[in-house]
Amino acid sequence: MSTLRPTDLAREHGISTQAVRNYERHGFIPPAERTASGYRIYTEVHAAALRAYLSLVPAYGYAAAGQIMNAVHRDQRDEALTIIDRGHAQLLRDRDTLEAVRTAVNHLTAESAATPDPAPGRATTRTVGELARQLDVTPATLRNWESAGILRPARDPASGYRVFDTDDIRDAELAHLLRRGGHLLDHIATVVQQIRTAGGTDALAASLDTWQRRLTAQGLAMLHAATRLSAYLTRLDSENGGLHPCP
Missing domain, CATH: 1.10.1660.10 (Multidrug-efflux Transporter Regulator; Chain: A; Domain 2)
Incomplete structure (x- = not known):
């Protein structure tokens, strides 16, 4: 599996590397492995997680997006889907x-x-x-x-x-x-x-x-987020059973 640096993830979305680290700390992306010297090692799984999280924000808001990703990483997918269902009901x-x-x-x-x-x-x-x-x-x-x-x-x-x-x-x-x-x-x-x-x-x-x-924009954002989240879940399932649940 190819490895990525925090700057690689940050550059794709125009955010800071500190934001990437914050998202990891809050459980929005899986924990990164570390090198012997303590540097974070990210992979395409982390990149897919970040794409999913950032697409969920305009669709459901910051709080719900974080709750969805945390539920996914606890292997509580029904909980994540329930939050998504509430968002659609509110719309x-x-x-x-x-x-x-x-x-x-x-x-x-x-x-x-x-x-x-x-x-x-x-x-x-x-x-x-x-x-x-x-x-x-x-x-x-x-x-x-x-x-x-x-x-x-x-x-x-x-x-x-x-x-x-x-x-x-x-x-x-x-x-x-x-x-x-x-x-x-x-x-x-x-x-x-x-x-x-x-x-x-x-x-x-x-x-x-x-x-x-x-x-209308929120509805379209929900469609885009569904695509990103589905791609992330598929990648998780393909990576030796995935990286979830996270501690």
């Missing part, structure tokens, strides 16, 4: 959430275009009871959404009652649509926060294509 949930947000934003945008601007002097705020009647939910539901971080109504300084402004009403309408679609409150809170960060439904609608491209 599917993200795709479903994106589609729900796209539908909800389109719905709200269409409603906004069809609704005339309020007459001058007409109130654009709602009390908790008024907003609950508008959405056909209970005031307790709106309070639960507030507790979950979905709504952030102001308080009337005189009465202390909740006051929902235009942005709060928009967030409540979006939450109502997503809740009817079966989405959990913590997921809805994340979506609403994205709308607030984007500056409204118009800005969010413009960012949905970017979100879609990111999910």
Whole structure:
């Protein structure tokens, strides 16, 4: 078996030799043998392991990539596959959430275009009871959404009652649509926060294509990672039973 130096592994990926040593120490690649003078000796098995690990990172994230490689090196392949399955399940949930947000934003945008601007002097705020009647939910539901971080109504300084402004009403309408679609409150809170960060439904609608491209890129990264990991496992199995499990 041909031998490789740390610089050989590092050069292929444009990383430092210290990074290679760190990956070895954390169990992302198998332990290297040492020369009599203490220098590390890597092989094509280590090179395949490093390719697999670095391909897993954009697909599943640093933490999951490390967990997958450690599971492989403990000869716990079912555990590694379970982590991979969770990643695919999360990507599917993200795709479903994106589609729900796209539908909800389109719905709200269409409603906004069809609704005339309020007459001058007409109130654009709602009390908790008024907003609950508008959405056909209970005031307790709106309070639960507030507790979950979905709504952030102001308080009337005189009465202390909740006051929902235009942005709060928009967030409540979006939450109502997503809740009817079966989405959990913590997921809805994340979506609403994205709308607030984007500056409204118009800005969010413009960012949905970017979100879609990111999910597509992650899906393609998963395909690439599967190829790299499969190649590594095949090489392990061909090397006298492999180098796993590692201590």
